[in-house]
Amino acid sequence: MDTSIKKLILAVILQDPELVRGGGAPVFIARDRIEQDRIATYLARITEGVVHDLENGVYILVKH
Numbered sequence: 001m002d003t004s005i006k007k008l009i010l011a012v013i014l015q016d017p018e019l020v021r022g023g024g025a026p027v028f029i030a031r032d033r034i035e036q037d038r039i040a041t042y043l044a045r046i047t048e049g050v051v052h053d054l055e056n057g058v059y060i061l062v063k064h
Contacts, residue, residue, distance in 0.1 A: 010049050011061040013040045019058055 009025045030036035040051045049061045
């Protein structure tokens with residue numbers, strides 16, 4: 001029996017905190033695009049999730 005969590009937003013990674021309000025996922029605020037990419041990459045490796053760029057300055061980390 002598989003008891004893993006699937007189809008869930010694990011984290012939101014962004015530079016401008018005004019772009020996201022509330023929600024159930026942790027929000028990571030980066031200083032710049034390089035730090036945003038690094039945080040997203042590290043979290044994806046740790047959680048085995050997938051990073052999606054919403055193309056508005058927001059990345060979401062999803063467990064499919």
